[in-house]
Amino acid sequence: MQTYIGLNSDRRDLLKMAVLAGLASAISSPASAQQQVTFEPPARPMPTVDTRYPAEMAPGVFIIPDKRIPLVPNIGIIVGTESVLVVDCGLGIDSAENVLRLTRELAPGRRIFLTVTHAHPEHGFGAQVFKNDARIYYNRSQADYFRRSGQTLLDGFRSGVLPESQKHLLDGIVLTPPHETYDTPESMLDLGGREVRLKTWGTAHSPGDQIVYLPREGVLFGGDLLEERMFPIVPFFPPMIQVEDIDLAKWEVALNDIIQLRPRLIVPGHGNLGGVEIPEAVLAYFGSLRETVGSQDTSDADAQRFLRERYATWENPEFIGPAVRYIRQRG
Numbered sequence: 001m002q003t004y005i006g007l008n009s010d011r012r013d014l015l016k017m018a019v020l021a022g023l024a025s026a027i028s029s030p031a032s033a034q035q036q037v038t039f040e041p042p043a044r045p046m047p048t049v050d051t052r053y054p055a056e057m058a059p060g061v062f063i064i065p066d067k068r069i070p071l072v073p074n075i076g077i078i079v080g081t082e083s084v085l086v087v088d089c090g091l092g093i094d095s096a097e098n099v100l101r102l103t104r105e106l107a108p109g110r111r112i113f114l115t116v117t118h119a120h121p122e123h124g125f126g127a128q129v130f131k132n133d134a135r136i137y138y139n140r141s142q143a144d145y146f147r148r149s150g151q152t153l154l155d156g157f158r159s160g161v162l163p164e165s166q167k168h169l170l171d172g173i174v175l176t177p178p179h180e181t182y183d184t185p186e187s188m189l190d191l192g193g194r195e196v197r198l199k200t201w202g203t204a205h206s207p208g209d210q211i212v213y214l215p216r217e218g219v220l221f222g223g224d225l226l227e228e229r230m231f232p233i234v235p236f237f238p239p240m241i242q243v244e245d246i247d248l249a250k251w252e253v254a255l256n257d258i259i260q261l262r263p264r265l266i267v268p269g270h271g272n273l274g275g276v277e278i279p280e281a282v283l284a285y286f287g288s289l290r291e292t293v294g295s296q297d298t299s300d301a302d303a304q305r306f307l308r309e310r311y312a313t314w315e316n317p318e319f320i321g322p323a324v325r326y327i328r329q330r331g
């Protein structure tokens with residue numbers, strides 16, 4: 001029996017000629033001539049929260065990882081003996097329904113709270129699904145921002161952020177404010193044997209960002225104050241998001257405070273889990289950004305190119321430009 005390895009050289013030559021002839025005919029045939037080889041990038045994955053693989057990072061503390069899919073946030077489900085707290089519910093009704101279903105599975109019979117790390121659509125524009133079954137709770141500053149800018153954000157996401165194939169995710173979205181808010185810089189929730197702190201610095205990445213922190217377990221959910229190996233989302237997209245909706249200096253204060261808390265585990269808004277190296281990297285990037293843009297003779301294009309090269313492995317370079325423009329305008 002003849003195997004390929006065992007082919008004698010004449011037969012190998014014949015085989016090669018046959019292959020080449022086949023290629024040549026394919027190239028020269030009129031039908032194939034029209035078939036240009038193009039390298040279409042794969043379609044962006046649908047940003048629907050995939051709840052099939054929750055990870056338990058501490059007893060009763062679950063993460064639904066974002067799988068590094070754009071516009072999917074990392075989501076938390078924190079289970080106490082009395083209540084369960086959901087941190088963010090994703091973009092759209094399907095995502096929120098998935099998260100609510102998983103919450104009921106992981107915490108049967110518990111009273112449900114929903115909080116959102118901040119008012120941007122991919123973190124909580126689906127909260128209506130929770131309205132009748134949960135208490136929605138976050139801070140006053142975020143609630144105010146949501147009330148005055150929620151519709152603008154919804155319209156802006158539909159027209160300028162979501163690709164055509166994903167715009168339907170916003171169909172049927174009803175802007176849903178919280179049932180309750182807190183006015184203080186920090187609020188504590190007791191879920192039954194589990195203490196959770198919600199902490200805000202006012203406007204940083206957005207008006208009313210908050211972290212969700214479990215002091216005993218050392219687990220911290222940072223929302224979009226933190227991105228991991230991705231360019232931080234400096235969301236300067238006027239007229240949808242104005243310069244006064246961001247405060248980079250306060251954002252840096254928040255990052256330093258997060259580092260001081262020495263959390264054991266940090267869950268960024270987007271990207272993989274880690275420790276304090278995540279806020280440290282975001283702070284270092286902001287330092288580079290200020291330094292680069294600060295030098296008088298650097299054009300915006302040069303600054304962007306420099307930052308792209310310096311952080312060559314980071315994802316989402318589309319957020320460099322807005323960051324540069326924000327620094328130019330606000331400092």
Ligand SMILES: [Zn+2]
Binds near residue numbers: 120206224
């Ligand atoms: Zn955000």
